[in-house]
Amino acid sequence: MSRIGRQPIAVPANVTVDINAENAVVVKGPKGQLSRQFPRTIDLVREDGQLVVNRRSDAGQERALHGLSRSLLANMVTGVTDGFTKTLEVQGVGYRAQLQGSSLQLALGFSHPVVVAPPEGITFAVEGPRILVQGIDKEQVGQVAANIRKLRPPEPYKGKGIRYLGERVRRKAGKAGKVGK
Numbered sequence: 464m465s466r467i468g469r470q471p472i473a474v475p476a477n478v479t480v481d482i483n484a485e486n487a488v489v490v491k492g493p494k495g496q497l498s499r500q501f502p503r504t505i506d507l508v509r510e511d512g513q514l515v516v517n518r519r520s521d522a523g524q525e526r527a528l529h530g531l532s533r534s535l536l537a538n539m540v541t542g543v544t545d546g547f548t549k550t551l552e553v554q555g556v557g558y559r560a561q562l563q564g565s566s567l568q569l570a571l572g573f574s575h576p577v578v579v580a581p582p583e584g585i586t587f588a589v590e591g592p593r594i595l596v597q598g599i600d601k602e603q604v605g606q607v608a609a610n611i612r613k614l615r616p617p618e619p620y621k622g623k624g625i626r627y628l629g630e631r632v633r634r635k636a637g638k639a640g641k642v643g644k
Contacts, residue, residue, distance in 0.1 A: 468529035471513040472537045475544055480514060482507050488536065492543025495584070495599045499539065505532045514540075542599035549608035551594040552630075555623030558615070560589050567594065571615040571625070579611060593628065 474480055478492040486501040501507060504525045506517040516533040518525045541547075553560050559570050567579040567587045581587055585607050588595040594611065598604045608627070617624035617632040626632060 466530075468516055468518070468533045470533065471510070471515050472533065472540055473513055474509075474540060478540055478543060480509065480540070482509065488539070490536075490539040490543050492540075494543050494546050497539045497542055497600060499535060501532050501536075502528055505529065507532075507536070538601045542601055546597060546599050547601045547604045549596045549604050550628035551596065551608060551611060552626050552628055553592045553594065554617070554626065555621070558623065558625075559592070560594050562587060562589050567611070569611075569614065569625075572623075577614055579614075582607065594625075 475492075478490060481489045481491075486503055486505065486507060487498065488501060488507065489496065489498045504519055504522075505528055506519065508515045508517060514536060516529065516536060518529045538547075553569070553571075555572065557570060557572060561568050563578065565581055565586070567581070567589070569577040569579065571577055579587075582603065584600055584603060585596060585598040588597065596604055596608045596611070598607075612625045612627065615624045617626045617630070619633060619635040620637050622632050622634060
């Protein structure tokens with residue numbers, strides 16, 4: 464049995480979870496509402512303030528979906544209560560980020576500024592060289608952060624670019640120059 468899949472999910476008092484017959488789940492909380500369709504082979508049961516995820520058989524596909532379904536449901540509950548944040552760092556001379564309305568304007572060494580419009584449910588915040596990507600859907604927050612990082616990934620020689628907070632970039636030595644002349 465999946466170790467993650469069998470752990471119950473605590474549902475706070477200010478969160479409502481609606482499960483219909485087709486395994487469509489709607490989670491409402493103080494930060495918003497999320498919905499997701501789960502496979503019919505996974506049973507979602509509500510037991511005294513907790514959600515329990517069970518599988519019907521030990522078939523390989525159902526075993527694979529058991530822990531995944533539990534994690535997705537737990538992330539939905541966490542998202543509508545606390546939300547998720549990914550932090551990016553902009554490093555490099557002349558590289559900077561600033562907010563332009565709700566959009567993010569980046570100077571990344573190109574001949575033009577790069578403007579990133581936030582998708583619905585995502586907000587940006589800029590604190591010095593750090594960009595905060597915030598939202599209630601963990602999957603969407605991670606994807607938007609990855610798309611921003613992809614605009615100018617950190618390069619190995621000087622380390623310039625956009626990286627996740629705490630990300631280690633392997634540095635290369637570069638060329639030694641002419642010797643002996």
